[in-house]
Amino acid sequence: MLSSTSILVIAEGSMIQRERVADNVFFFQSDIYAQVTAGAIIGPNWAVVIDTLAMPEETLAIRDYIEQELSVPVRYVINTHYHADHAWGTYFFPGATVIGHSKCRKWLEEKGSHSLEATRKQSQTFRNVKIILPQITFDEGQLSLRVGKKNLAIFPLPGHSADNLAVLVEEDRILFSGDACMPLPYIVDGDIDDLVASLKKVGKMGLENIVQGHGDIVLRGEIEGYIKENLYYLSQIRKAVRKASRRKYPMDMLEEVSVESCGKSRVLIVGLAEELHRRNLIALYRQMVGELPLASDEEDEDFDDEVYDDDEG
Numbered sequence: 001m002l003s004s005t006s007i008l009v010i011a012e013g014s015m016i017q018r019e020r021v022a023d024n025v026f027f028f029q030s031d032i033y034a035q036v037t038a039g040a041i042i043g044p045n046w047a048v049v050i051d052t053l054a055m056p057e058e059t060l061a062i063r064d065y066i067e068q069e070l071s072v073p074v075r076y077v078i079n080t081h082y083h084a085d086h087a088w089g090t091y092f093f094p095g096a097t098v099i100g101h102s103k104c105r106k107w108l109e110e111k112g113s114h115s116l117e118a119t120r121k122q123s124q125t126f127r128n129v130k131i132i133l134p135q136i137t138f139d140e141g142q143l144s145l146r147v148g149k150k151n152l153a154i155f156p157l158p159g160h161s162a163d164n165l166a167v168l169v170e171e172d173r174i175l176f177s178g179d180a181c182m183p184l185p186y187i188v189d190g191d192i193d194d195l196v197a198s199l200k201k202v203g204k205m206g207l208e209n210i211v212q213g214h215g216d217i218v219l220r221g222e223i224e225g226y227i228k229e230n231l232y233y234l235s236q237i238r239k240a241v242r243k244a245s246r247r248k249y250p251m252d253m254l255e256e257v258s259v260e261s262c263g264k265s266r267v268l269i270v271g272l273a274e275e276l277h278r279r280n281l282i283a284l285y286r287q288m289v290g291e292l293p294l295a296s297d298e299e300d301e302d303f304d305d306e307v308y309d310d311d312e313g
């Protein structure tokens with residue numbers, strides 16, 4: 001979800017949720033960091049892991065479950081995108097071949113080690129982490145991977161980030177969406193038009209379940225409402241930014257736009273929704289208008305420099 005610099009240790013000691021979604025299809029969810037999720041598809045001789053969790057000990061717990069309890073080695077790891085909370089645990093699977101978008105490889109290579117260095121300064125937890133680059137990459141069309149009797153269709157689903165991939169377990173109609181699906185759409189590192197197109201596509205896929213990149217599994221009966229609600233949120237923030245851009249002090253107006261007024265609850269993603277919503281508004285303003293929104297109390301200050309400095313910190 002968050003950009004690769006954003007991992008912070010919220011609590012020590014790992015707890016992860018595990019759920020069997022269908023035969024040989026598992027879902028894991030972090031109790032520690034932003035309800036981030038991962039998945040596993042188990043074949044007779046080997047397994048595929050879809051994403052890792054934010055904290056090393058959480059990814060280790062997934063590996064132990066698959067390799068010790070289910071007794072199969074992990075042969076493939078699919079990175080849905082390059083963000084730290086999804087991709088940094090890949091190094092726990094040294095024997096696996098890693099699959100990702102070509103931009104995921106590029107960004108892990110260009111930004112990953114820099115972000116990791118910054119994160120290590122904040123926390124000892126990440127001292128052993130190594131950035132692993134996908135060996136199999138693609139950027140359009142579809143990649144098929146057969147695991148036992150199941151076919152995985154891997155395809156781009158951009159918007160949250162330009163490198164986001166989704167994985168459809170065809171036999172079960174279960175979609176691992178990466179962060180294209182989240183309880184609150186998040187576009188700070190992405191593109192709102194791409195995300196709208198991706199959500200519409202997901203809505204037409206005839207799915208049984210969506211495993212979101214964060215949050216709980218979306219069930220068949222909830223999917224239509226879920227897609228509508230996420231599209232409504234995106235249209236509301238777009239409207240708000242358009243309106244604010246006509247004001248002299250757009251930030252004054254954006255500050256008034258609550259997450260609730262855009263159709264979402266602030267309790268989503270363990271209470272992070274309001275903060276993510278604020279970042280969405282500022283990022284979207286920047287994307288649509290080409291500059292940062294000015295607030296009335298910031299005029300005459302060296303506004304741009306200050307904000308950029310904050311971003312670096």
Ligand SMILES: [Zn+2]
Nearest residue numbers: 001002083179
């Ligand atoms: Zn992400």
